[in-house]
Structures are given as C-alpha cells and as structure tokens.
Amino acid sequence: MTGALGPRIALISAMTTLIAGVVGLVLTLVLSAFVFDDFDAYGEIPIPGSGRVQLPAGEATINFHTAVPGGTDGGFPVPPLKIGIDAPDGVPDPVLTEGIGSTTSVNNDVHVRIWTLDVAQDSVYDVRTDGPVGGYINPRLAFGRDSSPQWALWGSGGLIALGLLELAVAIPWWVRAGRRARQAPGPVII
Template structure:
C-alpha cells in the first residue's frame, strides 16, 4: 500500500503530462484541411486550443465538431468512434481527447475538419497516441487492493492468536486442592492440620475466589455447603 499510492499518483502525472503524445502525427486547424501521415493501429484525435486561465468548469468544453479522414487509394477508411477524455492544461495550452480512430494501413490521409469553434483560440484537431504505460495505473490499483486485503486478513489473524494466548478463565465447579501447605521443618515434626483445619482453609479459599469474582455467590454457597458436609 505504501508503494501503490505514490506509484499511482506518479503514473497518472507521467501519463497526462509526459508520456501522452497527443499531437505526435500532426494537427489540422478547425475548420480546415491537411494531409496527415497516420500509422497503422489506434490513433487519438484531440481538440487542442489555447486558453486564458483555467478552462471554464475545470475542463475544455467540446463543441460540435466533425472530421473526415480520406484514406489513400485502395485503403479502407479509418473507423472513428467518440471517446471523450479528460482535459490536460499546461501553460494556457489545453487539449482533450474527442475520438479514437482505428487505422488499417500506414499512410498519408487527407483530413477535413469543421465545427462551431467561434469562442476558441487557435482551435485544431491533434492526431497522436496516448501513453504506452496507461495500463500501469491499474497495476498500482491492484497492489493497493491486495495490500488492503492483506492488512485485513493479518489483523484478524493476529486477533485470533491473541485470544488463544489469553489465560484461561476459572471454571466454576472445579475441585479445589485439599493438600495443605506444609511449613518447612525446623527442629520438630511438621504440624498436620486436622479435618477442621482443612475445611477452614477450603472455606478461606472459596471466599477469596468469590471476592475476586472467580465464583458467583450461588457457586460460593454451593461449594460452602459441600465443604461443610465433609465432601
């Protein structure tokens, strides 16, 4: 989790500002036309314009736009699908992905653009590609999720271990030791307490257990009667 969070943030920044080559293949003014060399595969088409300050609402608005990509002779026309992305702004220069084109053959394509861009400064459509490390973001997301699950599992396991290591509680109704404590011999034979002495010691023991909370009052009375009855 410690590695995943900064890695996720760093990857987002790199993808947005360093590795996103949105105008790698050239730009065409809106409205306007030009020839653009496009490679085979996926090509991003972004609206690119200058802005004064931050774009209104936090993003570059996408006006009604149209684009026509005429292929070389004998080549299939690229398949263009709408794919609106987030706005990236650096030093009053903003761009936002509008379409993604699937180009069948590498070649020079004639591009014609149009749109309602009266309120934009130097609007154009940029042809390029996204970051090749875009999927790395999901690697860090997976690392964070795995770390979170591991933390929860470890916490539960540690709690169960601590419960097993806790001292066992006193069990009501168990047999109390009846062997009296014998004082060390000095010069005479050790004193062996009689029956009354044993009962007295046992009564003191259960009284102490009751005072400490190990025995309930009902258990204390039951054990007391058993001792007094000589059992």
C-alpha cells in the first residue's frame, strides 16, 4: 500500500491489538482473583485446631483465611503458622512447599496463599494447625485449588507483545509516509 492509507491501517491495527491485549490481561487477572480461585474448595481447619480434609491427587493450595474489620491497605501480615498433615496408612505423605501469594480481600474477608501441597494419592488427611493468631477474627487454614486458565494469561501477553511489535513497525512507516517529497506548485499568474 502506498500513500497514507497503508501506514494508517497498520497503526490502527497495532493500537487495536495492544488495547485488546491489555484489556484481556486486566480481565484475566480480575477473574483469576475473584472467580477462578477456589481457595476453600476442599474445606477449612480452624487455627488452632484439627480436622480431616479430603484431598484429590495433584496440587492443592493452603491459604490463611480470616476476617478483618477494615480494609487491607498495604500488606497483610501473616503470622508464623504451624501445620501437621498425617496421611493414612499406605499413602505417601504430601509434599508441602512454602510460597506466599498475593492477598485477596472481598467484603472484609481476606485470604493469602501460604503453602502449596503436592498430593500423591486421593485420600482423607488428618490436619493439625497452630500459631499465634490472637488478633485475628475467626482464623483458619483453607484448602483449595487455583483453577485459573493459564492460556488466557499467555494469550493476553502474546497480544501485548504482538501489538508492541506492530507499533514498532507502524510508527516509523507512518512518519516516513508523511514526509514524502511533494511537488512544488506551478507558477501562479496574477
């Protein structure tokens, strides 16, 4: 394409792709935090306390779950917690990995992922919890899963990268198209 039409179409396409990627990324992050996060899908155990949890084979998340009287402006302090998980006879012990996640707060209900649990076999596990939780309202450990679609995050990131690449090509093309030599007007007779 020649003239100003080709660069204009390329620039509009680049901006549309970039905007779609950013909107997709924001939407994916919001949905992951509030819709796809089944942080308490397998049950909750009070702190301090004990109980039984049915866990499927695979990865599970363990979240510190409590209520707060106000908002969580800034960081949310997680106390040093203790957990003991006993597998039934003949079942391998699950592998516990610490990994503090982001804080999610909805209507003064707060949860923070603090551990990831790799469960080898579907079974009922005995769980013991303890820790200095005197200042928290109804503290408990919630066992759940993160069912966020990872493809949406990667797709949004890919659209953003593609939009930036298109923009890097379209802007110089648009600038060069605007600076083409123009013919001088012919002589003017008065």
